[in-house]
Amino acid sequence: xxxxxxxxxxxxxxxxxxxxxxxxxxxxxxxxxxxxxxxxxxxxxxxxxxxxxxxxxxxxxxxxxxxxxxxxxxxxxxxxxxxxxxxxxxxxxxxxxxxxxxxxxxxxxxxxxxxxxxxxxxxxxxxxxxxxxxxxxxxxxxxxxxxxxxxxxxxxxxxxxxxxxxxxxxxxxxxxxxxxxxxxxxxxxxxxxxxxxxxxxxxxxxxxxxxxxxxxxxxxxxxxxxxxxxxxxxxxxxxxxxxxxxxxxxxxxxxxxxxxxxxxxxxxxxxxxxxxxxxxxxxxxxxxxxxxxxxxxxxxxxxxxxxxxxxxxxxxxxxxxxxxxxxxxxxxxxxxxxxxxxxxxxxxxxxx
Numbered sequence: 001x002x003x004x005x006x007x008x009x010x011x012x013x014x015x016x017x018x019x020x021x022x023x024x025x026x027x028x029x030x031x032x033x034x035x036x037x038x039x040x041x042x043x044x045x046x047x048x049x050x051x052x053x054x055x056x057x058x059x060x061x062x063x064x065x066x067x068x069x070x071x072x073x074x075x076x077x078x079x080x081x082x083x084x085x086x087x088x089x090x091x092x093x094x095x096x097x098x099x100x101x102x103x104x105x106x107x108x109x110x111x112x113x114x115x116x117x118x119x120x121x122x123x124x125x126x127x128x129x130x131x132x133x134x135x136x137x138x139x140x141x142x143x144x145x146x147x148x149x150x151x152x153x154x155x156x157x158x159x160x161x162x163x164x165x166x167x168x169x170x171x172x173x174x175x176x177x178x179x180x181x182x183x184x185x186x187x188x189x190x191x192x193x194x195x196x197x198x199x200x201x202x203x204x205x206x207x208x209x210x211x212x213x214x215x216x217x218x219x220x221x222x223x224x225x226x227x228x229x230x231x232x233x234x235x236x237x238x239x240x241x242x243x244x245x246x247x248x249x250x251x252x253x254x255x256x257x258x259x260x261x262x263x264x265x266x267x268x269x270x271x272x273x274x275x276x277x278x279x280x281x282x283x284x285x286x287x288x289x290x291x292x293x294x295x296x297x298x299x300x301x302x303x304x305x306x307x308x309x310x311x312x313x314x315x316x317x318x319x320x321x322x323x324x325x326x327x328x329x330x331x332x333x334x335x336x337x338x339x340x341x342x343x344x345x346x347x348x349x350x351x352x
Contacts, residue, residue, distance in 0.1 A: 018152075018278060018279060019276050019277065019278045020077050020078075020150070020151040020152055020153055020194075020276075020277045020278075021074070021075075021076040021077045021078075021274060021275070021276050021277075022076060022077065022078050022079075022080065022153060022196065022274075022275040022276075022277060023071050023074065023076035023078070023079040023080070023272060023273070023274055023275075024079075024080050024082065024233045024255070024257055024272060024273045024274075024275065025067070025071070025079070025080075025081055025082075025257060025260040025272040026081065026082040026083060026084065026115075026200075026234070026235025026236070026256075026257050026258075026259070026260060027082075027083065027084040027115065027235045027236070027238055027257075027258075027259035027260060027261075028064055028081070028084070028085055028100075028259070028260040028261050029084055029085075029086070029087050029117065029259060029261055030064075030085055030086060030087075030093070030096065030097055030100060030261075032087050032088065032093070063260075063261050063262065063263050063270045063293055063295075064260055064261040064270070066293055066298070066299075066300065067260050067261075067270055067271070067272060067293060067300070068103075068104070068260075070272070070291060070300040071272060074274055076274060077109075077150065077151060078109055078110070078111065078150045078151075078153070078155070079104055079105060079109065079110045079111075080110075080111045080112070080155065080196075080198050080233055081101075081104070081110065081111070081112040081113075081134075082112070082113055082115070082198055082199065082200050082233055082234055082235040082236075082257075083112070083113055083114050083115025083116070083117075083118060083160075083161065083200035083235050083236070084115030084116065084117045084118060084200065084235060084236070084259075085097045085100075085101075085112070085114075085115070085117075085118055085131075086117055086118050087117055088117070088120055089117055089118050089119055089120035094118070094128065094130045094131065095130060097130075097131070098130060098131070101131065101133075101134055107133035107134050107136070110134055111134060111135070111146075111148055111155050111157060111198060112131060112134045112135060112157070112198075113135070113144065113157045113158060113159060113160075113161075113198045113199060113200055114128045114131075114159055114161040114200065115161055115200040115235060115236060116160075116161050116162075116164070116169045116170075116171055116200065116201070116236070118161055119161035119162060119163055120163065122163045128161070129142075135157065143159075144157055144158055144159035144177060145157060145158050145159075145177050145180050145181050145184060147184050147188070149188075149193065152193060152194050152277065152279055153193065153194045153195075153196055153277060154184070154188035154191075154193040154194065154195050154196070155196050155198060156181060156184050156185065156188070156195065156196070156197050156198065156229075157197075157198040157199075158173055158177055158181065158197065158198065158199040158220075159173070159177065160172060160173050160199050160200045160201040160214055161200060167211070168211055169208070169211060169212045169236075170201070170210070170211065170212060170213055170214070170215050171200060171201035171213075171214045171215070171236075172214065172215045172216055173199070173214065173216055173219075173220055174216070175219070178216070178219055178220055178223050181197070181220075181223055181227075182223050182226065182227050185197075185223070185224075185227035185228060185229055186227050189227065189228055189312075192312060194230050194231070194277055194279075194284050194312075195228070195229040195230050195231070196229070196230065196231040196232075196233060197224070197229050197231070197232045197233070198233050198234075199214075199232065199233075199234050200234060200235055200236050201213065201214035201217075201234065201236050202214065202217075202232070202234040202236065202237070202241070202243075202254055202256060203217045203220045203221045203224065203232060203234075203245065203254065204217065204221070204243055204245070204254055205217065206236070206237045206239075206241065206256075207237050207239065208237070212236065212237070221245055224245055224247065224252050225245060225246055225247055225248070225252075226248065227248070228247040228248045228249055228252065229247065229252045230252065230253065230284055230286070230310045230312075231252070231253050231255065231275070231286065232245075232252060232253070232254045232255065233255055233256075233257075233273075234254065234255070234256045235256060235257060235259075236256070237256060238258050238259040238262060238266070238267060238268060239256060239258055239267070239268050240256060240257060240258055240268065240271060240273075240290055240303070240304070241254070241255070241256035242254070242255055242256075242306065249311045249312070250283075250310055250311045251310070253286070253308065253310070255273060255275075255288065257271060257272055257273050257290075258270060258271045258292075260272060262293075263295065264295040268292075269292045269293050269294070269295065269303075270292065270293040271290060271291055271292035271293060271303065272291055273288055273289065273290050273291070274288065274289045274291065275287070275288050276288075276289075280309065282311055282312065283309060283310050283311035283312045284309070284310045284311075284312060285307065285308075285309055285310075286307070286308060286310060287305070287306075287307040288305065288306050288307070289302060289304075289305050290302070290303045290304040290305070291303065
């Protein structure tokens with residue numbers, strides 16, 4: 001079991017009031033309805049063949065049901081879904097996903113951003129618009145970036161999903177979203193909010209190299225480093241990952257989760273993360289529990305826990321900032337630092 005704990009202090013979440021519990025799942029790849037092949041593009045036909053050969057065998061609805069039952073039992077304050085709800089990005093899939101999204105909870109309690117499979121082809125953009133109830137910001141506008149304030153947390157959702165040629169799974173945020181993100185992050189920081197950025201593709205290079213990367217990750221990372229954010233939640237790589245970016249007052253934690261429906265033959269067991277967030281003098285404590293499906297036991301298990309202190313934007317360079325600077329110095333890493341060592345399942349296959 002992995003446990004990463006900030007030095008000197010530990011967060012006793014049961015003893016602190018005012019905790020906001022944020023659940024994060026990604027890449028559920030809901031079961032594929034039978035599509036009309038004549039309506040599919042070449043890339044969708046290739047994706048369907050890949051699904052039948054691999055993902056259709058290693059991702060299952062029963063796994064997802066077990067995981068969702070675990071989330072409901074934990075009763076988080078909010079749930080975020082960071083993309084790849086569908087497989088082919090077809091209109092039928094996007095419509096079929098609506099009852100599933102409704103079952104997760106009220107749109108006020110669930111936020112989502114799309115993944116590359118949700119916009120596999122240009123026409124898939126219409127399908128993403130079917131999910132506007134879960135992507136509407138507090139200002140009443142649907143789309144990305146959105147800002148939704150829930151308790152002490154400002155949730156800022158980005159759209160990194162773009163249609164790409166066959167064989168590619170890269171993403172792009174674009175200058176418009178990055179400019180808007182900087183404004184939102186600065187405003188939320190001045191208001192003393194905990195800032196959580198939601199995106200499918202991480203702002204750091206990961207498995208799959210440039211074929212699966214965010215093409216403007218350097219511009220996004222620079223925005224985060226200028227304006228600051230406490231947490232970036234992503235999916236895409238079907239793997240639990242914990243990495244860091246240097247920010248103006250400390251580090252921004254970049255946290256990824258495995259696919260929520262990965263079965264026994266997948267590279268990493270299905271799972272989700274529960275982030276418990278509490279305001280502390282000079283900043284924030286965040287305690288994360290990584291929960292994974294144990295396929296042999298037919299139950300959930302704790303795969304790892306870690307805790308850290310993050311100075312708030314309003315705290316500036318107070319005493320808490322000194323601790324953050326030391327943490328930031330230790331956290332500096334190349335673009336491809338190691339992932340969290342969650343064990344792979346026997347006979348594992350890489351995600352695509």
